[in-house]
Amino acid sequence: MGKERTLVISDIHGCYDAFNRLLERVNYEPVKDQLILLGDFVSKGPESRLVVEQAVSLVRKDGAIAIQGNHDERFVDIVRNKTKEARDKFFRHGGRQTVYSYLKGSDMTGSEEDLLTRLRETVLEKYPYHADFLEQLPYYFEDKHFIYVHAGLNPKYPNWKEQPKRDFLYIKDSFHKTDTVVDKIVIFGHTKTVDLHGKADVWYGKGKIGIDGGCASGLQLNALEIIGGKEVRAVSVPARRAAIS
Template sequence: MSRILMISDIHGCIKPFNELLDAVKYIPTEDKLILLGDYVDRGPQSKETVERVKELVQNYNVIALKGNHNQRLVDLIRTDGEEVQPKFLEHGGMQTLQSYCPFMTEDCNEELIKQAREYVRDHYNTHIAFLESLPLYHEDLYHIYVHAGLNPKYANWREQSDYDFMYIKGEFHQSKPFTEKPIIFGHTRTIELHDSPDIWFGQGKIGIDGGCAYGMQLNCLIYDDGHYYTADIKNS
């Protein structure tokens, strides 16, 4: 069996991501890499991160899931942006626009943001189409993989809303095991689950978001021959 490597919430932190892949000695032709969403916002290099993830998916059959920050960027570019723009900017979106648009400044205004949206639409439509196309979950013989979690109210978790796949928190974290396979998830920083940025092993679920874009760490959960191992890169 090949190793399964799981990483989540890179958030534009391309340097720690590449360093982590090197640290775990990732071999694209042998290992299965599964990324659990949120490749943009907060960190300094969203554009480079999306390009890297896109290349991994297209060339090495890497599984990349959709996260709420990915969807928010898609919505900003695909719509008039009015509804999503305040939340996008509030949650690290300015760093994403600065990564994509060479003319963006910290002291921006509505007109500059409008120009940035048009610039991304015109020059990076392949990135937006890629993020838009990502699946909400993945399942194999060993785990269920999802960005945020599963809603325990659903007898068939596949029928839950897109919103739950990308946003659910408390009721999922606090639920007793309700799936046959462990659920691997990101979205919620593990420091919120057990006062540590290290990977959180719960009942029937494993949280792996180490809060890299918040100056903590990027985690990798490794599943190899029935055993779990962990690795991380500090983001200083």
């Protein structure tokens, strides 16, 4: 028996509080709902470790589907010490917050290289399954009506599954500004919707829907609720709780 709803969320970026407020707002019930998470669990926001821990649980216990984002790939590269490029980009794109979330309660002084060394040691000692989980995530998922991906599809590839891995994780303008070559609607994150139409709400384009509300930038976290395979509704929560006056 199929699920009653599909709920799609992307680019949580360590926004653990907003993520749980959003799940509560959409009344997420694993028995009835298929949850799909479009990647970028880490970096920028304050609680990367808690978000990854929850994503692991949602996938393993509730049957949620998770897709890899570019920040997730970079985190794995950092932990596995794979490339210098990953090290160079890590701190420029919200990596310090990731370090803080994993080393919380310990001394944060030292050079960036020192912090990276301690991050690697901590993850490999205490949370090796976080790196394993993020490393093995697929680049896409599809059902009868939709294709779900972190960044988008390159229209130069009639068989979109053959596009380079980098396109799944990074593509922007050539996807946003060109008609797709697929007969399903593409649901994606990666590019903040405020950059697509000037506001953080879900963006509806021709054959594509962008849902990255820019939570880690202080905007909002969006969920796309799909009922019966076609009826689509957007739900959102602000990045931060409103102050009680």
